[in-house]
Amino acid sequence: MAGARAPLLEVTGLAKAFGRNAVLQGVSLRIAPGSVHALLGENGAGKSTLTRILLGMERADAGAMLLGGAPYAPASAESARRAGVVLVPQERTLCAHLTVADNVMLGIEPAARAGLGLRDRESARAVARRAIALVAGGPSRVPLDAPAGALGVADQQLVEIARALAQGGLREDGRLAARLLVLDEPTSSLGRDDAARLFDRVRALRDAGLAVLLVTHFLSDVRAHADRYTVLRDGRVAGEGDPREVEPARIVREMLGRALDDTRAIQAADAADTAPPDDGEVVLEARDVAGVKRPQRASLSLRRGEILGIAGLVGSGRTELLRILAGLDPKRSGTVALRARRGVGLLSEDRGGEGLMLGRSIAENVWLSPRAPRFAAPGSLLAEAARWIEKLAIRAAGPDQRAGELSGGNQQKVQLARLLREDFDVLLVDEPTRGIDVASKAQVLSLLRALAARGKAIVLVSSQLDELVTTCDRIAILRRGVLDPPRPASSWTEASLLLEASS
Structure with a gap:
């Protein structure tokens, strides 16, 4: 068994x-x-920090690591790569306009012997060919001269792995110099068939001697493909073992830190019992909606006065679905019908990058809207913002304070203030409590319930499952791009x- 062998990597007492x-x-x-080896845990459990330490992106405060029996404490990502520890990140990092070969060798191009800053293209191509052959099962599966942007998502993932292995070093005989490959959510943007093909290649790399640290939320992937697993919870190891010898419910219990409720009755619930809590009019309806990448298929009906929760793992397509419903992103197929006179508003999960102008005042952020008058007296802006500061209990020095100076919870309230001032009939709310304190979370969720009671129709996306259970009327799961009935x-x-979400 894999767990009985001498370790390639041994981590002891790591603290940060x-x-x-x-x-x-x-x-x-x-x-x-x-x-x-699978690494599991809820958001915030410490998975990212642990992998960043392994990859030389952070330094541990305490503890020790051994790699191949020798002390290991990389001071940078480059030193980790030289030691043979490489990463394939969750988000694609390929340059779409460059060829596969150029992407594989990006940043590690060998110099020509003559110098003068020229690349040895022949040597670079040879390394790229060996790397692609390793991960794709042969050099012809992914053409070296094809633009990376023309490939399917699954083949792009293979190119990402090939680049990581090339960064870790490939010997001329085709053998790996890389020793540990960190795969961060590798199947989050793949369908089942593509995920299965990817794991076929991961098994081949494992059989060639490579160790793989698989960071994932998909329990089905762990049980099918991992030799061992470790669960982190609140920065500590909460469970470990052979995933084929334990029930998924135990792993879930280790992740959540409490007993698993009996779900047999839940799973056997009548599929027809999907009606909202009242017979309010349908104000938003989507049928078989597919995005450019995600979601693959999503249908929903949203009634006035209800909160519909969307659960799903990172990369399942939750944000993409909301942006399609809001008309911000194009859809590949399907229909969206909005039957709301006051329209639809989106609260973005990216508070700092998209939801607010952090360098501008609260008043300017609250007033910002295509519907707002083009010209307004400064006094009007300040008075309107002051009204919302009082109404939502925003802790601020005044309406002229910059949004970037507020706490995360108060920034979120400024986003909500803008949507409420617009008086939208439909609110699409994406991760409204991310990065805010417990008291602010309670205030935001209470506000959403109050809005629904006043007749607003709300779609709530949250990674905090307890928030969905306690706040929503119905909940639907988005799995691998497909939305289940609520x-x-x-x-x-x-x-x-x-x-359910990780199955």
Whole structure:
């Protein structure tokens, strides 16, 4: 068994804090050579910090690491790569206009012997060919001269892996110099068939001696493809073992930190019991909607006065669905019908980059809208903002304070103030409590319930499963790009949502 072999990587007592926030607390794990080791945990459990330390992007405050039996403490990503530890990030990083070969060798192009800053294109192409052959099962599967942007998502993922292996080093005989490959959510943007093909190649790399650290939320992938697993919860190791020897419910319990409720009755619930809590008019309806990449298929009906929750893992297409419903992103197929006189508003998950102008005042952010008068007296802006500051209990020095100076929770309230001032009939709310304190979370969720009681129709996307269960009327799961029919929120628990979303 993989777990009985001498470890390639041994981590002991790793600790890391950012200010007073202890992110890792005494984490230990062992990864065997030629194995797939899954790293699991809810958002904020410490997975990203652990992998960043392994990859030289962060330094641990305490603890020790051994790689191949030798002390390992990379001071940079480059030193980690030289040691043979490489990463394939969750988000694609390919240059779409460059060829496959150029993408594989980007940043590591060998120089021509003559110097003068010229590249040795023949040597670079040879390395790219070996890397693609390793990950694709042969050099012809992914053409070296094809533009990366012309490839399908699954083949782009293979190119990402080939580039990581090339960065870690390839010997002329085609053998790997890289020793540990970190795969961060590799199937989050893949359908089932493409995910299965990807894992075929991951198994081939494992059989060639490569160790793979698989960071994922998909329990089905873990049980099917991992030799060992480790669960992090609140910066500590909460569980580990052979995933084929334990039930998914145990892993979920380790992730959540509490007993798993009996979900058999929930899973057997009548599929026809999907009606909203009242017979309000349908104000938004989507039928078989598909985005450019995600979602692949989504249908929903939203009634006035209800909150419809959308659960799903990172990369499932939740944000993309909301942006299509809001008319911000194009759809590839399907129909969206809006039957709301006051229209639809979106609260963006990207508060700082898209939701607010952080360098501008609260008043300017609240007033910002295509519907607002083009010219308004400064006094009017300030008075309107002051009204919303009082109404939403925004903690601020005044309406002329810059939004970027507010806490995360108060910034979120400024976003909400703008939507409420517009008096939209439909609100699409994406991760409204991300990065805000407990008290602010309670205020925001209470406000959403109050808005629904006043007849607003709300679609709520949240990674916090307890928020969906306690706030929504119905909840639907978006899995691998496909939206399941919604069920009453009362038929869900946090555990059953996580189990369904990760299946």
